[in-house]
Amino acid sequence: MTLDGPTLTTLRRRAFDLRIDNLTAIAAAGSGHPGGTLSAMDILQTLFFVEMRQRPAEPHWPERDRFVLSKGHAVPALYTVLAHSGYFSRDLLPTLRHLGSPLQGHPADFLLPGIEASTGSLGQGFSIGIGMALASKLDGDKFRTYVMIGDGESQEGQIWEAAMSAPKYNLDNLCVILDHNKIQLDGSVVEIMNIEPFADKMRAFNWNVLTIDGHDYQQIAGAFAEARATKGKPTFIVAQTIKGKGVSFMEGKVAWHGVAPNKDQLAAAVAELRAAQALIEPADQGGHSGPVGGNA
Amino acid sequence: MAGDGTPAAVASRDAFGDALVRLGEIHPEVVVLDADLSESTRTRKFAKKFPERFFDMGIAEANMLGVAAGLSLAGKTPFCCSFACFITGRFDQVRMSICYSATNVRIVGSHCGVAIGEDGYSQMGLEDIALMRALPTMSIIQPADELETAGAVEYLVEHKGPAFLRTTRQKLDRVNKDGYVFQFGKGVMLADGKDLTIVATGGTVGPALKAAALLAKDGVSARVINIHTIKPIDVDLLAKAARETKRILTVEDHQITGGLGGAVCEALADREPVRVRRHGIPDVFGESGTPEALYQHFKLDAAGIAAVARDFVAGR
């Protein structure tokens, strides 16, 4: 599968709006996780605007594809993508982490449409996704399930219990994406507790494994298409990403894992993102990337 | 039926396993997960009958709980089974994936209490009620006999929200009458009395009833209440007993910290303050032995409960 030119342009340009809204919400909250939201953003946008079958106006549609954000601390990125997809108003974004807001610091599924599971204790969402995929199989395989995990998160034992169990049930309706940004809270993943060679490990666990650049929309969409076409096995996508992607002073910096930008930092980030966005010519009206659901 | 016409004693794990098969027949949404203990938890019958709806997740309880959560979020009614002690070992998964994710997972913790016997402490569920009680939205049910177990499992198919069902390895004497109807959240008065109320749950209800008979011979009149639903607890029935009998003795095969005894104290402290004696496993580890020897040792058999009750009534 190849994205056409206008679609690609629309996705690339929207990526800057998403990053800006995400950072603005985190700044308004005064706390949050910029690094891991920015590394995940392009994958999330592709999921919700290209890959998944969704009906934002009917969030509990039984046949919708499911997405579980196992690395729950990156939820502002998901909230942003959900808002841009039409699940709820973008006006809600700045209420992130405020008392009474459905936009909790970590996902709470019973508070907000589009959030499929409550996560935040790392290591658990992968298993939940497997349960959803099993349920889909029991009911005639009407929806697919996508899960995103972090590389630091993968040090949790439950990740490997889950990795072992999905191939047993031939869950070819399950696609797990590793946001492989190489940095966790305390430092680099290699130094804290090395998880490499990750792709080899997953292959040894009988997964269909793909490795891509997690900021290249063609590659991301192509991997999802390949996952869909793969029968008999779940697919694991190792997405090579950059923590803090898009904001030069955040990229690759451990310090930006869990600290909100202040006013000046936010302004600098927004200026940089807007300037980069301006370099991309807008697509003609005919862009195929409508609000949601390329396969719907 | 035993020769004398009294119904045979049945372990609640067996009654659970049989109920599951019956309900699986009429409820296609019921699915069962186990962690390599299907022989012990008694899910094997369901596994044989409905292999496509049974998932043996291996010795990986954390993943099993998460998978159960996912199945529930996608519309299934999962019964997720292991020994109670191994479930509590994955408390965070229960807390996050099952409760905070607003699922309808039914966790079945079998092998509760010292009554499992020879295997010893590592396999005994002794802290599960305390932990599950602390979780918002979690309900806790511990049936006292075969009829109650069947009723509870049937009820749980329809229950909204997460629930914990505590089952026993040991056989349980019938304490309820034929035609018994399980009512979620309602305690059951099995015997009336005025000197004290013995509040028991699960495997200690049978011995508590027998203790009441022993006490009657000594002129002590004991009311016996079976609390099968530990959360939400039947405060009204307990408050009435507190008012009318002035003393409450809680009896459970669980730590006295945070279990039925804790729940009763917390419920009554504000509503009908009363003297409560908490009887159970007194903040110590369980140990190996025959179930009978252990119940004698911990004074959870009829004679032991009667002795504790006598002391209580006599002000000792």
Ligand SMILES: Cc1ncc(C[n+]2csc(CCOP(=O)(O)OP(=O)(O)O)c2C)c(N)n1
């Ligand atoms: C079980 C658990 N332990 C610790 C934390 C605290 N914590 C939040 S994010 C994080 C680092 C996660 O690293 P990674 O998975 O690589 O996420 P990313 O770099 O993509 O943000 C930690 C330790 C947690 N949320 N859950």
